[in-house]
Amino acid sequence: MTSPAPAPPAFDARPLVEPVPPGAAHAFVQELKRSGRLPSGSAAVIVFVVVGIVVLFGFGTVAVSLITAVFATIASAMAGSGEAAGFGIVGAFLPVLFIGAIVTVAVVVGVRLARSGEERMYRLDRFARANGMSYVPRFDDPGLPGMIFSLGSSRNATDLVRGERPRFVEFGNHAYTTGSGKNKTTHNWGYVAVKLDVPLPNIVLDATSNNSLFGSNLPASFDKDQRLSLEGDFDRYFDLYCPAGYETDALYLFTPDIMARFIDHAAALDVEIVDDWLFLYSRRQFSTLDPATWAWLFSVVGALLDKFAQWARWRDDRLAHSSPVQDAVVAGIPQTAGAGIPSTAAAQSVPFVAPPQSLRPPPGVAPQGRRLRQRVPWPAIVVIAVFVLFWILSQAGVFGALLGGLFGG
Template identity: 60%
Template sequence: MSTPAASSAFDARPLIEPADRATVRAYVRDLRASGRAPAPNIASRAVFAVLAVVAVLFVFGSTVIGVVGGMMTASGGGFSPFLIAPILVVVGVVAVLATALVRMFGARTGERWWRLDRFARANAMTWYPSVSNPPLPGMVFGIGHGRIASDVVRGERPRFVEFGNYVYRTGSGKNESTHRWGYVAVKLSTPLPNIVLDAVGNNRLFGSNLPAALEGSQRLSLEGDFDRFFTLYCPSGYEADALYLFTPDIMARFVDHAAALDVEIVDDWLFLYTPREASTLDPATWAWLFSVVAALLDKLAQWERWRDERLAAPATGAAVPARDAAGSAALPFAAPAASLGPPPGVAPEGRRLRRRVPWAAIIVIGAALLLMLFGPLGVFASIIENLSN
């Protein structure tokens, strides 16, 4: 697939300009014929149609029964061909409604694909309908099952940047839960320590909305008002490195542009997470996310100069040859003129944050379950005791 040409300016017109239905249908046919999009899911459409039938019967079923019953009473309880008419009307309405709903659902999906594909091309990027088990190292991508990223908009030059919506499920059966995230993934030029900025503004009742609970001992307080917007976690022993990476000007960029987003730095990736869709048909959301990425990358040049001193080669104890008067070393090779630092990378202790068990949430959920299980028994026992007295 060819890389789209670079765009001179942000172009959101494909998201809002009128769409011709025939053009969209032809686009979807070509998309599926090329293998870029999956074939229609017949099973899901059948389930959707059945639900539509049940809904119509629930709304109009009692009315039909009443009409048929009244007609039977009027005819003396005998059979009449006219009794079939109300039933046929309901069946016809159900069939038309189910077909219309299925077609409308498919048309909306096709139009969404058409718009996002054209939007990506207009902005020098490429759109993908879905990516199963995306191979990304962020904390949300290795949890649960049924992992899939959808409406992925990706640019690969001059720096890899990807926007997408991500879904995974945990549990099974009645206890299965679906988790949805919007994300932005930015490839960095060098690996960095695993650092998390947990946005305070999107936390839930019992604390962070992130899927992983991090040990509190790794929390680092930064200067100014930064702690009002983010809780920063860094590996133990990497506090000085975090202060080097998060200088006041970089902290200001995060506060001004990304205060509504959770941030994770892991390996050579920068992730931005949001509980709502990141790949959307809303031009304002795209303008915001594009500006966030641009504002952050504009200040991250010093991040790519960072090196982990823990990876420096240990001293061997051998004597270092002295330089002669001309400044050259007594070596059988020419040494580099510049002083070399450690190679790019992160020592093992800085690659991942330590996680903890979310005991507070477990205790609250356990107490609620105990109340649900034993509360009614207690009420019943109290009633029996009152009756016996």
């Protein structure tokens, strides 16, 4: 008699909120560094010191100048009185005391931030262990095939919580930067990555609930002729994009029961299927110390996992025309009807081979279905161009000259 499969561990969020033993978080982070799981924080320290120096000599210099000027004015006004000397002494020492206060505040804030970061990593590691998962503090340039992982520079994923059963699932926060100098922008995302059984066509579900005035909040735009309308209320919650020619395949994958799962549990998230991965995206952090966020994410993944088995049976019929196995079968059966050789004899010349039409295509996606065609976001470009043109004309004094010509005479 076979023993029943062990029940999955119950969701346990206590490590996210329970007290941390004194010194445990710092010791944990030091062990991460010794084992190479966490890069050295020397770079962060250098950045903190440089920023502190800039602030100190920038803001501090201005503040000291103002204080000195105020006390000089007061001392000048009180010239000849006995209190003028006292104000002069206080005015000489007050800038030093002020700079000392700034340094003290900076040190206290830096220490608290460091401790807060250590406690965060400690709690997330204990939370992952309590739920049968593992924790990775940072992974630079993760290289996943999703649309957010190949953009910008300084790409990194942080606070990764990974599970291996019943399939690989990764929760994390991803950041990358675009632009340079004053136009440098950091983009932050939360994501869930789920490993699928087979590669599938590139399909995007763009959630309508998080769109902005200019449309989708996703970093990529897709040709409108790739949008597919599904039955029921699905279009109220998602805009579905699939490669041209794969409409029937998308309908096979998104059956009514699967559409209902996405509507009920993932309507606030953008979804991308690419290669053998499914990604859930949001502009908010996913890997946090908030138990409610984790309970929601676990419920979303749990609701979808048991439906992915249906997708494992999907095959791309287009690969049947380029399958090496089928090409070999076809090559081994001479097409000799015109040469007077009966087809039955031809079939018997290749023993133990099933008829070509019974072969299933191998797992995979034909080249035309692997990636959606992206389009240029013209509305956003037009708006930006208008603002840039307005700024150029205003800097050139065109508007001032125009107004002067209209009202000056």
